Amino acid sequence: MKIGVISDTHIPRASKAVPKEVFKIFSGAELIIHAGDIVEEAAIKELESIAPVIAVHGNRDSEELKSSLPENRILTLKGFRIGVLHGHGEKGTTLSRMPEFFKDEALDCIIFGHSHIPYNQMINNTLYFNPGSPTAKKRQKYPSVGIIVLDNEIHASIEYLQTK
Template sequence: MKIVVVSDTHMPRMNKKLPDRLLRELKTAKAIIHAGDWTNLSVYESLAAFAPVYGVAGNNDGADIIHKFGFRRLIELDGVKMGIVHGHGTGKRIDTEARALEAFKNVSLDVLIYGHSHIPVLKRSAGLLVFNPGSPTDKRKQPLYSFGIFKLASGTVTAKHIYYGDKS
């Protein structure tokens, strides 16, 4: 099962449409995960045209998005338990991952997905896959835009980032 993982789209301020590089991967996705800061429900509608969408709200999302998604979500797809959170809160942006981990303290997970920092992360910690897709539309100080691809099979997950320089 192929899952496309995004966060921090900040649309329409940072881009008027989903980037072409992301659209190519969405065509074959079986599910989509968004880790917050959509900023407009039209992003959900655009993604939902491709596959089922699971997500959470971020600190830049309005009441409509918060009501629809909430700030923390647990899902299980193909036997893989995933926690999704944006990662915002008190403290500095460098504390984002620690806040994301704290949000699921004492919860058995295979994957933790978070956003907020716009910094791509892919690492394993004590058997937990920790993943931040970066942003497909707002790279901030990163050299490239990014999002993620998960492949799920028989209760296992492999993950990678897709990097690109043109957000059109």
């Protein structure tokens, strides 16, 4: 199962639309997971032209999105338990806050955003995965999204867009 993973699109603030290159990268995806800071629903509608979208809200999302999307969620896909949240908070780095959000859950993967910085690392048998941002990169040469493939294992990769 191929999953497109995206966060921090900030549409229409950072970009008027989802970059066209994202559509190529997500081609063939069965699902897209958005880890928040969508900002306006138009981004979700664009992504739904590729595959169904499951999303959580972030700290910069419209009130409409905050009321219609959860702050976090747990998905079971192909037998893997995946936690999804944006990751904003008051103390520490985005990564340092992750274990607290799902501390009572046994998860195979935690997908998060907020920092705009890609991250793909196994920690204590859990994959921590941040796709970065396709529209508002930070400390990166190129914007990015992610791909997760679920088969007997979780395979995850950061995909860099060629537009700066």
